[in-house]
Amino acid sequence: MASVYTETPMSGNTTPLGTRTAVPPVAVVSASERAYRQLRDEILDGVLAPGAGLLEVEQSDRIGVSRTPLRAAIARLIADGLVAGRAGRGFMVTEMSVDSIHELYELRRALEEHAARIAATRRDPHVFLELRDQFRTAPELLLQGEAGLHRYYELIDDFDDALDAAVGNPFLVTALANVRTHLARIRRLARHNPARLRAAAAEHLLIIEAIVAGDTSLAAHATHVHLHQSLSNVLAALEANPAAQAD
Amino acid sequence: MASVYTETPMSGNTTPLGTRTAVPPVAVVSASERAYRQLRDEILDGVLAPGAGLLEVEQSDRIGVSRTPLRAAIARLIADGLVAGRAGRGFMVTEMSVDSIHELYELRRALEEHAARIAATRRDPHVFLELRDQFRTAPELLLQGEAGLHRYYELIDDFDDALDAAVGNPFLVTALANVRTHLARIRRLARHNPARLRAAAAEHLLIIEAIVAGDTSLAAHATHVHLHQSLSNVLAALEANPAAQAD
DNA sequence: TGAAGCTCCTATGTATACATAGAATTCAGG
DNA sequence: CCTGAATTCTATGTATACATAGGAGCTTCA
Incomplete structure (x- = not known):
């Protein structure tokens, strides 16, 4: 497991506002x-x-x-x-077989559906209302080339962060973080599919609206649907280009 | 997280059946x-x-x-x-606050309910039929003092192992292992409550019967009930003896 | 007497030298 | 030519010496 209690590395790069020295604040990490x-x-x-x-x-x-x-x-x-x-x-x-992708998504379903339910109960509405507005611009973003794509992925990260904050459970958040780590390896394979990204944005939007409305059941089911579509897309991409697995 | 792929330490204590030497096989670990x-x-x-x-x-x-x-x-x-x-x-x-116990059980619910559903689908019936017979003897075991108690805890471990095997998902199994690690710290606090142990055995029995029957819904709901009772018991024990927390 | 600064000390972070186990290779024998 | 074992080599496991940062305590000054 990754730690539940792990703190920032050991840090040190606390920049005491105003101590702006000439030396760059880089590489203070161990x-x-x-x-x-x-x-x-x-x-x-x-x-x-x-x-x-x-x-x-x-x-x-x-x-x-x-x-x-x-x-x-x-x-x-x-x-x-x-x-x-x-x-x-x-x-x-470690290798990433098709089987392990199924297995990862199985765990992801368990965690994210539960997280969505909890978030719909404990969320700060303002945060998710803001997110909703952001996600509504996603279709336009995806027409704006590389920069828009980058912004889109930032939106996904913002959503994950908001979900973690709403859940407020270090154990669950850590488990989710682990899943996302492995997910990052998979996402590379299925990237750059505009149609899928538009659909995914719509799915995210529905999840967000459910959370805003405090509809736990819809939040969980919308998450399930989203993950089903996401997995289907990944598997289709792998089918189309099996070589990508070793890419 | 703990690793999904982690192998046995580095081992070496493979005793090639028949190579029974004089030197004890202890402490070959790093x-x-x-x-x-x-x-x-x-x-x-x-x-x-x-x-x-x-x-x-x-x-x-x-x-x-x-x-x-x-x-x-x-x-x-x-x-x-x-x-x-x-x-x-x-x-x-790390500390174990009452809050973190709630949080741990929240994750545990998500994982074990999902695991129970999966197990009810993929289980090997023979294994769980055997387990069912074992758990039926639990009430008697609990009357047999320390030895019986020890055997009872072994039964719980057997159940966990059977669940892991039935699930057959390294990611989920690893996540469950992490939860059980933290759970071990909590269990100390609520130990030695005969009435609770009898009730817990009955709850386990119901989960097992649901898995044997392939009843995914009952397996999940029975797990939920079991975890609810388990958490209630832990919290009650803590309430009765808050000092145990720092014990 | 209180507070601020400095010094020392402690505990981790890092580098390196040595020990050891396992695998590949090579050599010898059939 | 093939098979077997012994040897060598490589890569990890361990110990230790040194670097460094942060805190506690002391000293000094107001």
């Missing part, structure tokens, strides 16, 4: 944190393909940290389920 | 694995109380490993949510 983020991003982006081997010395050389922080990074990735230890021969990026 | 298990057990048993500070040097001295494997152990405990890093002053065992 070496292990840097290694973790880089490896994680590369795995999620597919730069490190599923099945790829991870050797401690090799990776620590490449990233520019010693083996100690790199081992810590790999330990976290193993906890995330993104990396697995091969018996005697190093580590490898 | 130092970090030993440290992890010991700390984890101590946290779950309450030996290391919530809020207790964990200092690397102190703990590594006590357990008898160097700081390196101990750091790995703590990293895993953080991923489990059992330990949190205090900004500048070491680590501490």
Whole structure:
């Protein structure tokens, strides 16, 4: 599991307003944190393909940290389920089979339907009213090229954040975060399908409206429908381009 | 999260049937694995109380490993949510507030109700028929003192294992394992309540019968009822003895 | 006597050297 | 030419020494 109580890394980049010095506030994070983020991003982006081997010395050389922080990074990735230890021969990026996609969506249904129900009960209406207005602009956004697409994905993130805040349950939020981590690896495969994105935006809108209205049942069922369509789309994309799996 | 793909530690204690040597097969596990298990057990048993500070040097001295494997152990405990890093002053065992108990049960409901539904669909009937017979003997077991009590808790574990096997979803099973980890810390508080244990056994029996019958709806609802009663019992125990929280 | 600043100390973060287990390769024997 | 075992090599597991940041306590000044 990922932690429920985990705090910000160790931070330190608290910029005490007004202490604007010449040195850039970058890279105040620890070496292990840097290694973790880089490896994680590369795995999620597919730069490190599923099945790829991870050797401690090799990776620590490449990233520019010693083996100690790199081992810590790999330990976290193993906890995330993104990396697995091969018996005697190093580590490898975990595979993502079609079966595991089904399994991931099964867990996702359980968590998000429950989360939607809870959110419909505990939500701050103002937040979701704002989100509703934003999502209503989604169809136009999707006509505005790369920038609009980027904004659209930000909207999805905003929705996830609002859902987490409304749920207000660290255990559930952590479980959702884990699912989203693995989901990020899958999304790459089915990306850039305008028709699907428009439909997804409409589905999100319905979920939001249900949450605003406090309609727990509709929130859960609309979520179920959304996830069904999402999975169908992913599977269709995989069917059309099985090679993408190893991309 | 805990890993979905994590394998047995690194193992090695595969006893190739017939190679029964004189040397005991103990302690072939790595130092970090030993440290992890010991700390984890101590946290779950309450030996290391919530809020207790964990200092690397102190703990590594006590357990008898160097700081390196101990750091790995703590990293895993953080991923489990059992330990949190205090900004500048070491680590501490996470607290278990009444709020967090509610939150944990909320996640547990989402996962176990879903798992029960799935199990009722995919189960191997033989396994659950066997379990049903076992659980029918529970009332008698609970009259047989410590040994019977021990056997009863084994039955619960058997049920959990059977549920995991029937679900057959590594993501969901991992999420359930995480919940059970935190649950183990709570169970201590409400232990040794014979009346509750008898009732719980009856509730389990109903869930099992629903799974055997392939009745998904009943399996889910019976699980919901069971979890409601379980939570009520825990909260009542806490109410009666708030000190137990820090015990 | 109180508060502010400084110093020291402690505990984590990192690097590196060494130990060890397992796999691949190579060599020898049939 | 094939099979077997021994050896070597590689990659992780562990220990330790050093760097560094943050806090507690003390000292000093007002």
